[in-house]
Amino acid sequence: MTALRRDIENAASGSDDECHAIMQQLSSIRGAMNGLSMIFLEEHVRKHIAQGKTEAERERAADDLLAALKAFRA
Numbered sequence: 001m002t003a004l005r006r007d008i009e010n011a012a013s014g015s016d017d018e019c020h021a022i023m024q025q026l027s028s029i030r031g032a033m034n035g036l037s038m039i040f041l042e043e044h045v046r047k048h049i050a051q052g053k054t055e056a057e058r059e060r061a062a063d064d065l066l067a068a069l070k071a072f073r074a
Contacts, residue, residue: 037072041065 011022044065052058 041068044068 012019044061048061049058049065052061
């Protein structure tokens with residue numbers, strides 16, 4: 001058993017209040033990461049896709065973005 005899994009199991013075996021607090025923290029972390037991802041994606045689209053000098057540059061940037069989005073979903 002990994003140390004992280006053991007720590008999670010120990011935390012989950014605590015009181016309902018402790019479990020609730022951990023779930024709130026995890027939700028906050030996920031929300032922060034989603035927000036950061038959207039900021040990054042917006043900047044990428046504005047700087048690399050919309051302003052690519054050639055069609056090839058814009059297409060490559062769009063392909064890179066789609067690959068990143070597919071990886072993000074996984």
